[in-house]
Amino acid sequence: MEHLIRNMRKKKKGAGEPRLQNRPVTAFIGILVSLMWCWTPVQFHVLFEALVARIRETWLEPDFIETFCKIYCRKARVPQEQREQCGLEEYWMADWHCGVVGTHEPGFGSTQQTAELANRKLKNDLIRTTVPLTTHESVVARLVKVVKTWKRGLKESELRTDRPVTLMAPSMTLGQPSFPDGWLLGEFGRQERRPYTKAKTHFVTVGTILKKMRATQGRAKVCFDVYNHWIAMACGKPRAVPAGTAEKLVKHMKVKHAAECRRMLVTEGIIGDENKIFPKKVTELFTGTWCVINSTTFTCTCWRYRWRGRCVHSYAIQEWEGHRRWTPVPLPAADEVIDGEDSAAEEAPAEVDDLRRVRRRLE
Numbered sequence: 001m002e003h004l005i006r007n008m009r010k011k012k013k014g015a016g017e018p019r020l021q022n023r024p025v026t027a028f029i030g031i032l033v034s035l036m037w038c039w040t041p042v043q044f045h046v047l048f049e050a051l052v053a054r055i056r057e058t059w060l061e062p063d064f065i066e067t068f069c070k071i072y073c074r075k076a077r078v079p080q081e082q083r084e085q086c087g088l089e090e091y092w093m094a095d096w097h098c099g100v101v102g103t104h105e106p107g108f109g110s111t112q113q114t115a116e117l118a119n120r121k122l123k124n125d126l127i128r129t130t131v132p133l134t135t136h137e138s139v140v141a142r143l144v145k146v147v148k149t150w151k152r153g154l155k156e157s158e159l160r161t162d163r164p165v166t167l168m169a170p171s172m173t174l175g176q177p178s179f180p181d182g183w184l185l186g187e188f189g190r191q192e193r194r195p196y197t198k199a200k201t202h203f204v205t206v207g208t209i210l211k212k213m214r215a216t217q218g219r220a221k222v223c224f225d226v227y228n229h230w231i232a233m234a235c236g237k238p239r240a241v242p243a244g245t246a247e248k249l250v251k252h253m254k255v256k257h258a259a260e261c262r263r264m265l266v267t268e269g270i271i272g273d274e275n276k277i278f279p280k281k282v283t284e285l286f287t288g289t290w291c292v293i294n295s296t297t298f299t300c301t302c303w304r305y306r307w308r309g310r311c312v313h314s315y316a317i318q319e320w321e322g323h324r325r326w327t328p329v330p331l332p333a334a335d336e337v338i339d340g341e342d343s344a345a346e347e348a349p350a351e352v353d354d355l356r357r358v359r360r361r362l363e
Contacts, residue, residue, distance in 0.1 A: 001036065001096045001110040001196060004072055005029055018067040023059055032096075033196045034279035036110060037286040037303060039100040039253050045091040046262045047270070047277060048073070052092075054275040072096070087258045100253065100301050106176075107309020111195065125149070125165065180206065180315045180326055189312070194287065194303055201236045203304065207327045209316040212238040231317055232292045235302050241290065249292040252285070253301070293317045 007017065008025050020028060031051060038044040055065040073094045083089055095103075096110040108114060125146045126133065133139050150167040158164035183190050189204040209223075216222040223238040224231055227246035234241065255261045265271045270281045291302035291313055298314045305311040318324045 001033075002112055004032070004096055005196065018064050018071065020059075020061060020064050022061065028055075030279050031277055034277075034282040034286075036096055036098050036196075037283070037306075038097065039286055039301060040255075041091060041093060041097075041099065041102055042086060042256060042258055042261050043252070043265070044093070044097050044099065044102075045088070046258055046265060047282070048092045048094075050262075050271050050275040051277055054277070058274050058276075086256050091258075098306055100299070100306065104306070105309075106299065106306055109195070109307045111307075122146075128165075176310050176314070180310070180312075184312050184315060185326060192304065195307060199283075199288070201304070203312050204237055206312055206316045206319065209233070209238055209312060210319060210327065213316075213320060216240075229295045230292050231295055231320075232290055233313060235287070235289060235291045235313075245290055246292055249290060249301070253292070295321050298323070 008029055010017070035044060035047050035051070038047060052065050052069065056062045073092055075090045076093050077090050078086060078088050093103075098104050098109040104110065126139065126142055129142060131138065131142070133142060149165055152166050152168065154164060154166055154169045158166070158169065184203075184206050186205055187207075189202060189208065191200045191202045193200050212223045216224075221240040223241060224233045225241040225243060225246040226232075227250055230246050230250050232241055232246035232249055252264060255264060262271065268281065268285060270278055270285065272278065286301075287303040291300055291305075293300045293313050295317055298318050299305070300311050300313045302311050302313055305314060315324075315326055319326050
């Protein structure tokens with residue numbers, strides 16, 4: 001996605017590169033960034049098809065959209081057995097689409113950052129030596145040593161760092177880490193900027209979400225909504241969730257027929273007259289306002305889970321459902337401790353009572 005945006009913003013474009021004649025390119029990029037977060041391939045197809053039709057018929061830029069589609073998108077054939085279910089013979093898809101269902105695994109979004117971080121890791125480990133690397137032979141010899149270091153076990157000195165040299169550390173994983181990030185278990189949370197925008201989301205901590213869920217459970221205004229094995233809540237700071245939000249979001253995620261998907265998007269005000277797409281409403285539905293978490297697999301629809309492979313909502317629901325415990329066990333209050341000692345004293349045998357009397361006299 002970085003390269004797509006960079007190429008679209010170039011003032012001097014090469015031959016064959018798409019260029020808008022009558023509209024600012026920033027308007028087109030804003031729509032693309034919002035479509036990137038569509039949850040399912042069907043939603044992406046319906047919205048992108050509407051965008052293509054609008055650029056051709058309303059923007060009057062048929063050459064631009066034709067060139068763009070050739071470079072950055074493609075059409076795929078729908079398997080014969082699924083055509084009746086989705087109402088399509090072929091559908092639009094793109095490598096920069098970062099949906100809940102699709103080709104991208106959580107934590108591997110539409111970005112070059114993963115490859116660049118791996119490249120930085122290799123370079124940093126290669127130059128971590130006192131021997132000058134002035135020849136190809138010396139670089140290869142150093143690389144052999146680095147690979148051996150990557151394969152060794154985790155040293156005790158590396159337990160205190162988040163960036164160990166070895167790749168055998170528990171924190172080095174392609175899936176969700178075995179333990180939450182430190183700030184997720186703190187007190188204040190932090191703000192994170194959504195990729196390719198200036199919008200920021202304030203993510204609270206696991207303890208804050210669980211505290212709000214326990215405090216509002218059973219009340220008229222509750223900070224979560226449940227539908228089957230799905231739980232809906234705010235993407236950012238916890239707040240009251242309207243009843244039926246989880247059911248609505250799940251229906252959007254599970255719709256498979258293109259015509260039904262378009263009807264739902266029109267009802268939400270995302271697609272307007274003449275195939276006009278409202279990027280802000282796309283963002284509100286798919287990334288900005290609410291997210292929904294599967295209480296059995298603990299996958300989440302928020303943008304951070306798709307981008308990082310983990311989020312505070314997923315960890316909070318894991319503890320809420322009793323799957324794991326991340327927050328510390330709360331200490332009992334002073335009056336509970338005293339009551340507990342009194343009740344234990346009533347049930348204690350006579351020998352224990354005698355020992356307590358002796359201890360009190362000595363004190």
